[in-house]
Amino acid sequence: MKIEVIFKMSRQFKWWTAKIKHNKLLIMGVIATPILLSMMWGCNDRLKLDDDHLSHNQEPTPQRGDSSISDLGIIAMGAIGLFILLNLRFTSKVTKKANLNYADLKDHNLSKADLSGADLNYANLSGANLTSANLRYANLRGADLSGADLSETNFTYANLSGASLRYANLSRANLTSANLSGADLNCALLRGANFSDANLSGALLFFLNSRDVHNLEPLQLLAKPSPFLCHVALPPYSQPLDLNPNRDCHLIPQLLSDRYHISLTEAQYILNEARRHQWH
Template sequence: MRERLKQWQTKIRINKWWVMGAIATPVFLGMVWWLWLLSERRIQPDYGRLSHNERTTLAHPHRETLIGGIGAIATVTGGVFLFLNLRTASRNTEAVNLIGADLIGADLNCAELSGAELSGANLIDADLNCAELSGADLSGANLNGANLSGANLNGANLSGANLSGANFNCAGLRFANLSGADLRFANLSGADLSDANLSGADLNCTLLIDANLSDANLSGALLFLINSREVKNLEPLQLKAKPSPFLCNAALPSYASQPDVNPNRDCDRIPQLLSARYDISLEEAQGIVDEARQHRWD
């Protein structure tokens, strides 16, 4: 698998005030030009009968008044535009700080949280359906049972987060950092995990129907009792990465199931891994593995 850059760039947003300015500027200049032509077309007096002072008085006041008015309009318009633009830009650059916040069961449906600081936050059973979380820091957050269906988590940091049972149906997780994340029983159906970092992640019993794993980093990930037959773009090379993902009773797609990729190659190592990760006895972990190996994928 190709080497990938690990730096996530900030999402570039189009500022609506710049768009408005781009539209308003030519309109304003057109008005200035029209007013200038209008002043040129004013009915001119008979300057032949006027003295030099009278000519000066009649020739300049209208234009000076016009130019002064235009200058005032331009100054006020420019000032208002710059004020609103700077105010909006300042608002957009401020990241929401919710580090360690208690948000159990919070209704954050379609919330704007891009770039938010949510590390260590408690988001158990929170509703984050369609939430904008691109570039957010959710490292170590507890998202057990949270609803993240359709959420945009592209470039988000979810390393070490508890995502057990979370719903990521059709969520955007491109370039997301999910290293060491607990994704047991999570629903990742239709999720975009292309270029995501899943190294060391726990994918036990994770639902991955139609998930896009193109160039996802699966090194050291735990793929135990998992059906990945319907995932997209899971290549054999990803299953041979060093350190390679741990496979036990993993149903692999036909194009990724090569003769030298054994879907049960690590079953003898899984009990030790489960015992260490979940602080259970080796005997209990061995029983879980033995029971899981009895399952047959249709």
């Protein structure tokens, strides 16, 4: 519960920081507009006074005068208006958070998409291409990412609690400080993935090769409630702790039956077949 609160506070802080930062530019533009216009009009009035003074003492000479100031004012006003418009558009783009809860994005090509901070609760992203996508601070609670290509995807501080990552390709994905509590990582490809400070409490780690992952600390696998480990090839640095990679295999048939709505007999068969595989 405390971890979810911290994630929520972090997302809100990021959102408000971005909003304040870009609203400052907008406010500066609004304040600068009347000041610049006043300066130009003041300059224009002074030139008129000078012209009136000269008209009493000498013949006026052909000058561009008012038309130049007028043209300059139009250009300046146009530039300032463009400045404000761009800031409004940019601020809106930064602060607006996409709401894609329960969205059906199955098999969609979202490669390199910017979905940072997006709400994707229970969205169907199975089989989707999200390579190199930005999902920082995204809310993916209960989302279906089974079979999705998530290689090099940025999940920093993302909420993936209860998400299905079964058979997903997470090669070189950045899962730093991601919430993976209760997530299903059955048969996921993890080569080069970064698990620094990721929350794996209650996650299903079944039939996984995690030898090449980065920053998967033993404490993450020993924390309570601990993730379910069965037939997992652990990183070399976890071996000195005598961590059993099959410690929860007796629980797997029931877990598979509940998650995939299959019989216990079928679930036991899946477990037996998985354990025949030898990690090389």
